[in-house]
Amino acid sequence: MSSTQEKPEELDRIQKRVNKILEARLESDKDTLDALSGLSTFFTENTLQNRRNLRSQIEHRSVGINENFLKAFRQVKLSLDAVCEDLDTMATSVETMKSDLETSKALTKDLIKQTNTMQRERDRLEVHKQIAQAFLARFQLSGAEHQLLYGAAKDAPIVADFFRVLDRVQSIHADCRLLMQCGYQTAAIDIMEEMTLHQEGALERLYRWTQNHCRSLENNEIGPLIVEAMSRLQDRPVLFKYVIDEYAIARRAVLVRQFIEALTEGGPGGNPKPIELHAHDPKRYIGDMFAWLHQSIPTEKENLSLLFKKCDKQDISDQLQNALGYIADGVCHPLKVRVETILQAEKDTIVLFTISNLLRFYQQIMRQVVQGGSLEECLVELQKSSEQIYLGALAAQVRSVLQRPSGGSGLALEPPQRDLVPPPSVARLLNMLKEILSVATMVDGRQADITKIVSCVIDPLLQSVQESAAHLPTVDMGVYLLNCLHHMQSSLAVYEYMDERVERLQAQSDAQLDTLTSEQASSLVANLNLGPIYAILQSNQSKIETNLLKIFMSKMDAFLELPDVLLLPQVQLIMSSSHRAAVQKRSFNVIVAIYKQIYERVHDPANGFEQPEQLLHRTPEQVAHILTST
Amino acid sequence: MSKVRSVVNKLHERIDYFIEKCPNMTAAPYNYNYIFKYIIIGDMGVGKSCLLHQFTEKKFMANCPHTIGVEFGTRIIEVDDKKIKLQIWDTAGQERFRAVTRSYYRGAAGALMVYDITRRSTYNHLSSWLTDTRNLTNPSTVIFLIGNKSDLESTREVTYEEAKEFADENGLMFLEASAMTGQNVEEAFLETARKIYQNIQEGRLDLNASESGVQHRPSQPSRTSLSSEATGAKDQCSC
Structure with missing residues (x-):
């Protein structure tokens, strides 16, 4: 205190320090507080003794604390020593291991190399495998396909996929050619053989199925599978034919049954009526039966064409005709x-x-x-x-x-x-x-x-x-036959195709006409007393007795007055007026011809007839005119 | 190895080509659902064969010869989205064939009765043709009256009204047609088919019967189409 008063500067300094102390906030200085609290534990009484001993006491305490430190650190050191020892051991171990490892490494080097090689080999083989699989997938049938082709069960039905597999078999077979061109002959031939076997097996199965199906074909349900099956089977003509045969047998039976039904039962509820109901009317009965057949056959034909719809490899029209013929044959017997x-x-x-x-x-x-x-x-x-x-x-x-x-x-x-x-x-x-x-x-x-x-x-x-x-006497017979022939001829002439027959009848009539003409002419000659004159004319004698000529001429005059009188009575019975006229005309012509001969003979001056105009006063022309105009 | 790969690729291409060419398996084998049997009747020279020819070939056949007995024509038509095959039996009009042609009425689903509008005698004979038809066919047979040669208006002898009255009295369907121009020919054949189809839908025709004149050919997915048929029937009934 005294110093503060002594020197201002000093005072000033002291003041500063005091200020500083005053300014120092002891309550906030932790260290000081700690020190003070520590001090409070043992400095209980503020005595001189205590104040004097304080230093040593504090030092004493400090030594104690340091000793504690030492003790504690010794332990730590001991622990660290142990750790250090362990580390050393580890180091040795590691060293050993390292050497061991070196050895092993040296030993396994080959093995690793070998492994690597194998791994590469494996990769390579993997690629091969993929190729092989791809190859198999292309050239072999899968299990599922195999099953489709051969059927799961014995009587498994054919499904649409079957044909897909069959196509595949075929395409594999075709692809084998390409394979062969690429130089894989053995494989190609093997696969081809296998596919051929598959194909045969599958077609055999298809055949059996189709045949069975055709056998049980009741309502003519030809499905797409059957149509497809037929198109496949056409490559095997024998199987193809068997299937058609089977189909024809089945349809034949159906057609016969339907025919019998139409005959005996008719339509539903008897409408249309059974055909046999008309058995009493033969024309109707037989006509109905044939009309039924005629109308059933187009349906059968159409079904057959449907069956062969996809068969385009060969001309099957003959087979169609044969099958149709066979189907239709069934109805022959009934x-x-x-x-x-x-x-x-x-x-x-x-x-x-x-x-x-x-x-x-x-x-x-x-x-x-x-x-x-x-x-x-x-x-x-x-x-x-x-x-x-x-x-x-x-x-x-x-x-x-x-x-x-x-x-x-x-x-x-x-x-x-x-x-x-x-x-x-x-x-x-x-x-x-x-x-x-x-x-x-x-x-x-x-x-x-x-x-x-x-x-x-x-x-x-x-x-x-x-x-x-x-x-009958000749003339009667002639007239009778002529009448009969005339009747037949005139009946037949109105029909077609009778020319030949009518001609034959005409010839027979003509023969009778000739007979009748000659009979009539003979009768006229006899009646006109022409017989002796005609005999002289024939014998070329130049002289004819005037008496004979006179008798003849008088008869002739009578005859020319009424020519009909001298006609045979049978001639009047000829039914055909033209026949009658023909007989008359032809026999009169004979008389005219004879008269002309006599007339010429009489008028010939060389024969020395006197007054020939008076003997035969008619010229042949006049006679002919009179006889033919009637 | 690359060689093998190229071979495999080539094969792929080829096989794809084959698969493409492989025919479609699902197509139904029948290209129609029903067959209807028709018969054409009427006097000689009324143009029965010409009508048939016009219908099946869409052409007029001039100088058509007389039919000998019976002849046969077919055409597939469509009614209500159903394909129907018409099997048409064209009969001879000449009297001498009457014994034969009578047998063909049996089991016809449709009968086309033809007369010639320019010849009254052919119209006058209709009632005898109708008697024959009624006696020889089912009650469900659809009878369609056709007045042929409607193109020859100038020489007409039978009026439309008169024939229409006759048809109505006897419950016949009726049209005047011309085999020469083709007018109404389609219509007559198709109307008959529609009427028959309607009869089927309404259950008046038993399809299972062997001689109903109709044969059913279910197309492949038959189960599914059945329901659509049933609805189609309803539509038909309303008209």
Whole structure:
């Protein structure tokens, strides 16, 4: 304190320090507070003694604390020493290990090298494997495909994928050629062989399936699979044919059943009515049966074309025709039995002829639809037998008309009557013929039919007429035959195809006309007393007795007055006026010719007739004029 | 190795080509759903064969020869999105074939009865043709009356009104047509088919019957199409 007063500077300094102390905030100085609190533990009493001992006491304490430090650090040192020791051990271990490692490394070097090589090898092989797999995928069938091709079970149905696999087999087979060109002959040949086997196996299976399917084909459901299957099978003609055979057998049975149903049951609820309901009307019955067949066949044909829709590799139209023929054959038997029953039971010639026509019509129609096969044969046979039957029936009918009512054997007509007109049987038979010929025919070949029918009627008729005329006198016979022939000729002339027959009848008529003419002429010669004069003319004698000429001329004058008087009475019975006129004219012409000869002879001055104008006062021209103008 | 790869690639191309060429397996084998059987009848020379020819070939056949017995034509038409194959039996008009042609009425789904508007006699014979048709066919057979040669207006002998009255009295469908110009020919055949189809939809025709004149050919996805048919039926009924 004193110093503060002594020197201002000093004071100043002290003041500063005091200020500093004052300014020092002891409460906030932690160190000081700690020191003070530490001090408070042992400096309990502010005594001198205590103040004097304070220093030593603090030092003493400080030594104590340092000793504690030392103790603690010794321990730490000891621990560190242990650690250090451990580290040393580790170092040695590591050293050992390192050397061991060096050794191993030296030892494994080869192994690693080997591993690396193998790894590279493995990579390479992996690539190979991929290629091989790709190759197999292209050239072999997968398990699934294999199963598709051969079927999981024995009777597994064919599915659409089957054809895909089959195509693949085929394409693999085709691809093998390319493989071969690339130089892989062995593999290519092996694969080709395998694929061929697959193909055969698959087609065999396809064949069995298709055949089975066709066998159970009821409603004609031809699915796309069947169509496809047929297109595949066409490469195997034998299998293809077997399938078609099977199909045809199945359809044939169906067609027969449907035919029988149509015959016996008709449509649903009997509408349309069963065909057999019309069995009493043979024309209708047989017509219905054939119409049914004719209408069923286009459907069968269409189904067959559908079956062959994708078969384009060869011409299958023959096979189609054969199959169609076979399908249609089935109905032959039921058809034939029915038609034959009708033919045998029917007696009416006209109905029989109509049926025969109908059969011929359908024979021609069916031939256009189904060629070959037994249906055609059956129709031909039926047609032939129907023809025989109707011709037989016709012949029998003709015979019964021509039979003598007394029941005698042989063909004979009623004996000719005095009027020499044809007997009623002739008219009956001609009428019958007319009825038959008026039956509508629907087919070509009518000419042959008609010719046959006409012969069947006319030939025996002619024969009978001639037989019954045989015992008549010549003129009567001529007139009678002429009348019969004329009747036949005029009946037949209105029909077609009769030219030849009419011509033959005409020739026979002409023969009779000749006979009659000569008979008439002879009769005229006799009546005019021309006989002796004609004999002189023939013998070239120049002299004719005037008396004979006078008698002749007077008869001639009478004759020229009424020429008809000298006609034979039978000639008047000739029914045809033209025939009558012909006989008259031709016989008169004979007289005219003879008269002309006599006239020339008489008027020849060399023969020395006196007054020839008075002997024969008519010129031949006048005579001819009178006789021919009547 | 690259050689093998190029070979494999080439094969890929080829195989793809094959697969492309491989035909489509799913196509149905039938190109139609139904077959309808028709018969054409009428006097000689009314133009039955010409109508058929016009319908199937879309051409007029001048100097058409007389039909011998029966002839046959087909055409596929469409009704209600259904393909229908018409199987048409053209009969001879000549009297001498009557015995044969009568057998063809059996099981016809449609009968086209034809007369010639320029020849009254052919119209006068209609009632006998109609009797035949009614006697020989099903009650469900659709009968369509056609007055042919409508192009020959100047020589007409039968009026439209008269024939229409006859058709109405007898419950026939009726149109005047011309096989020469083709007018109304399509319509007559198609209208008949529509009517038959309607009968099927309404259950008046039993398809399972062997001689109904109609055959059904279900196209491949048959189950699904059945429902659409049923709805189609409803549509048909309303008209």
